[in-house]
Amino acid sequence: MELRPRAWSPLMSPTPPESIRHDWTLEEVEALFALPFMDLMFRAQLLHRAHHDPNSVQLATLLSIKTGACPEDCAYCPQSVHYDTGLARSALLEVAAVREAAGRARDAGATRFCMGAAWRSPKDRDLRVVAAMVREVRALGLETCATLGMLTPGQAAELKDAGLDYYNHNLDTSAEFYGEIITTRTYQDRLDTLEAVRAAGIHVCCGGIVGMGETVTDRARLLRTLATLPQHPESVPINRLVKVPGTPLADQPEVDPFDFVRAIAVARVLMPRAHVRLSAGREAMSDELQALCLLAGANSIFYGERLLTTGNPDVERDRQLFARLKVTAEKAPAGGAHTSSGHEASHARAG
């Protein structure tokens, strides 16, 4: 199902929405980051209200279906085999266990269920198991998404056949900074998988991580890369680095919270129709910072269970925050899951 903008009305914002663009220059994106904070927030709000219900947030639940022992060396990730983080590994879950977790997520109010596996790329026999999981989760009326590493066009087609709605594959950062964070694959590898996912007709979920030591220009480059794709990702997760002891980024300095909010606001301005997801790092945020992120245009969160291997605010805290803000959960798409194809993830599999 295509994400459609809501019809603009003067009650929603004082000016008509800017058109959807795919030709942003780096200078323009850097200029957005350089705006006074209030001006950037106002611009993001105008676009947010033109395309989304400003008081509703999509709830997605993320389950790790295979944990740890990943051969990749993403410097932020506790699941990498290269770092000793004390993480308990687990083999691929049984289909029945995933169905049960998805049922709990649905009963708690989630509309999207994301399945993450710590693989460089899935083996064909594992992909068949994941396809069976997708069918089961979809049968519960949930949107489905998966993050499994790099995919070939044939594997993407197989997941599409199973009914996958979204595939998460994050670019993490700019092409220029990428080599500082990951050496076991290239930026082009990521772009190739995104292309295979798009060509298969699966919605794309793709974003990055703020706070890894990148410059503001790197953030601008990442968001520009996403916003100049022929089709914007339907979901754009913006993660704040979770500094996991044992990973190379464990001692990164804290990112200024306002700089994090700026990244969300710029993502909203560049990709007005996308669901911008406040992803990993939310557990450590105050309620006030989370509210500011929603005001900047975030309209999707991970809810319940845990992020792949890092924590997530518990459901009760989220419910109380939503009640205090009078924010409601976005309803599932009409008729249950999308008829095309569904994911994203915490940055612990920013993958």
Ligand code: SF4
């Ligand atoms: S982010 Fe994903 S690909 Fe990278 S080490 Fe972690 S699980 Fe593996």
